[in-house]
Amino acid sequence: MNTVSSPSMSELPDDYNWTSAEGLLRLGSLLRPLLPFEPRAFQLYESACILNGIDVVCITATGDGKTALIYIPAMVREDSITVVVEPTNYLESDVAAKLVEKGVSSVVINRDTLGDASRDGRDLWNEVKACRYRVITLAPETLGSEAFRRVVNDPEFRRRWRVFVMDEAHLCDLWGADFRKAFSDVWTIRSRAPEHVAFMALSASVEPGRQTAQVLRCLGFRRGRYHMDRRDCERININIIFRDVQYAYSGYDFRDLDWLVPENMTKAGDVPKRLVFCETIELGHRVTLYLRSLLPAHLKRVSHIVIRHIHSMNCPDCKKDGFAALMETGDERRTSLFVATAVLDQGVNIPRLKAVVVFPRGKTAAAVIQEIGRAVREGDEQGEAIIYVPKGDLQAALEYANSDVDLRLLETHAYLRASASDPSQPAVDESMFDIVFDRTPAAAANASKALRSLPTASVPQKSAAKPGSTKKGTVPKQPAKPTARTAPSASDRQCLSLCLMVAAHARGFCVTRQINIIYGNPGTTHDCGRCSSCMEYPVPLARSLSDSVAAPQSQTSKAKVTATTGSTDENQQATVKDTEVDAVRAADDKELSNASAPLNIAPESVCVPATTPVTWERVLRAPPGIHSGRSDCD
Known part of the structure; x- marks a missing residue:
């Protein structure tokens, strides 16, 4: 040697x-x-x-x-x-x-x-x-x-x-x-x-x-x-699982995520450490409140520790506490779930993170790849990345894929590769595998616009105008027509890369293989055998109405539908709690008030001014701005 x-x-x-x-x-x-x-x-x-x-x-x-x-x-x-x-x-x-x-x-x-x-x-x-x-x-x-x-x-x-x-x-x-x-x-x-x-x-x-x-x-x-x-950027120790969003998520109910908080949970260490990514602080805030509402009564007293909301507006003390909690491992850790925005999707190494949940899908393909990459960084076990896709995204992605204009589309890429290996066919230029917008401006513009226009489920405002209404004396604004030579932005191109990923899921093609084509990884000629298109993963059931705090979108006999967020997709509609759900919440509050131990929620735990009276109703179910305090840390 x-x-x-x-x-x-x-x-x-x-x-x-x-x-x-x-x-x-x-x-x-x-x-x-x-x-x-x-x-x-x-x-x-x-x-x-x-x-x-x-x-x-x-x-x-x-x-x-x-x-x-x-x-x-x-x-x-x-x-x-x-x-x-x-x-x-x-x-x-x-x-x-x-x-x-x-x-x-x-x-x-x-x-x-x-x-x-x-x-x-x-x-x-x-x-x-x-x-x-x-x-x-x-x-x-x-x-x-x-x-x-x-x-x-x-x-x-x-x-x-x-x-x-x-x-x-x-x-x-x-x-x-x-x-x-x-x-x-x-x-x-x-x-x-x-x-x-x-x-x-x-x-x-x-x-x-x-x-x-x-x-x-x-x-x-x-x-x-x-x-x-x-180098090869594929994470072979992560199973990429796409799931369709089943329930409305424009209000304070997120029944698709019920499985994250087991009904028999006794302490934080009972469930694997998981990270839930939400695109905005406001959406993450509502998801956090909902998940905390599912905790058993004895854990609600420390819900701000068991389920943490981490974002860029956290005060310095909460940032330090949140970072320390991310590093905790073992059964005695204090936190089981982290809800975060983009502050954690770039490069942060979180030990023993079993799974990542993206709700709903990320804004760009790169964001999804980075969020997926937070899981199982040790590499000694298999982890999961679960991406929830709204129905509107599925429709936009399928329309783009059916237009057959992107040379990175899985079956198009496979055909071009096969042609390149045939000596009777002309050679394939690698630059062809980038997006050719000049040739297909309308399909590209429509697909990227559809994904960017889908809201991330912000709460509808009471002052929203009725669909089709305009102020007196004004002319309705006409949508701009895509031009043949308009240069797309970086977000447009990333939306189209994300379109290909969602389209692979919608059509049952290997998602990992499609990602490898997008990023130039070696594994472009075979299916991975572990993503949700290659294997069947059971979809967890939401809690029954007697145990949950929400009603599914389909049960509109008791739930009154309010104004939509501007999309006709049923997943974007908000629902008002019916009397049965209110009764469940009232019973839960009564059980909590009868608990032997006092409710211990200090003002600094949710970063509200010390002069503000803190009650469980304010902390758990108040609208997002009601306890914004110094930095809206919670």
Whole structure:
């Protein structure tokens, strides 16, 4: 066996070639005593490129070890500084915790950490400028701040700054267009960074073709001057299960999710740890209240701990408590269910998370892939990702698939591949597998518009106008006709990728195989054998009306239907509780009031002002804004 001695970094020349055979052996020997695992081949080679000053783009599966590419160069070159851009505070904290575990000093720069440090009499920016940390984690908006400019202009910091990392690089395309424009301007940091800084982009959900090109542009990667590694992004240890939404979800009842809270539940550890993704804070709030209402009486006293709502508006204390709860494992953990928005769908490593539920489906294909990727990150067991699809989505996806215009459609892709293998047929250009909008503008525009226009079940407002009514003296607005050469937005394209996933489910085709086609993974020629199209998964039954707090959409004999949210789909209609359901709730309240232990819900547990009287009715069933308090944490 070949071995290479491992001198200290000070003994190696600055131009040492880490990507050579000798350099890779040396790198491995340096890392093995420092890491609790055997570094993988791609981790060694990509890290060697960074140490050589070569830009790197790494696209690989969630949980595949991308974070190692951040701390391996920092562990090898101890006097270097790495700047890491992360999209959320939770991911910043998660990455920083991993770095500390590996013995790499790191600091998170955001509003919360700056405030905490200031109260302790510390100035984090001065500490960063003094090169006290080897890794600095921050948001893209911070790159343009005056404080960061002062740090970058410091001669010693510039000398030691070696690596710039853009984590979750797909967001440069998805969020940079409108949601957070700073993601599209990350490339400007190149003009202020020293020439020797190596740039690295990491992601698990960058589609081949246009999106890859857009990410490279946003980060300033130049053709022929970077190393790109697109690996297999399929998570074979996750069963992808699509389910049709059966019950209305525009109010405060979500009977499709009854199974998440078993009737015989006695403590949080009785059920596997699960994460429920909702697109908006408001929807997540209503889902949280409903799930808490299903808890047995003795757990309702601590419902804010057993079922937590995590989102970007949480106060600093709730963020810390929520992050600590995410890390808990075992039967004695305090929390069984987490309801969250996008703050947890990007990169956060949640230990022993058995299943992920997306209700309803994510906004984009990339969001769904990221949400799916939170489950079973350890890789030693099989997990589940359950995506609920409204009926309106099924109709829009089927119409798009039936138009037969997207070359990534599973059967179209299979035909083109078969034609490519036939020597009598012309060769197939890989660029054909991107979406060709110029040829099929109407079908693409209609499909993306249908998915974007479907509301995420917001509560209908009383002031909503009747369908078809207009104000006096006004002319009804006519829908815009799709034009033949209109360039689609990033969200349009992502909606169409999501259309293909939903269409595969609706037509009984392998969903995993369709995802592999979209993302250029190897498994495009065979079915996976484990998704909901390949295997039959039983659909859990909702609780009976005597045990539940809602009536299904079909039982309208007792439930009065109110105004719709603007869609004719029955799943978008809100229902008013009938007398039978009210009686069940009244009996539950009576049982709770007769409990021997006092109701212990402190004002800070739901982040309401201390002067506000807190009652169970206000906490559990009040409309979303009634206990908004400081930050609407609950």
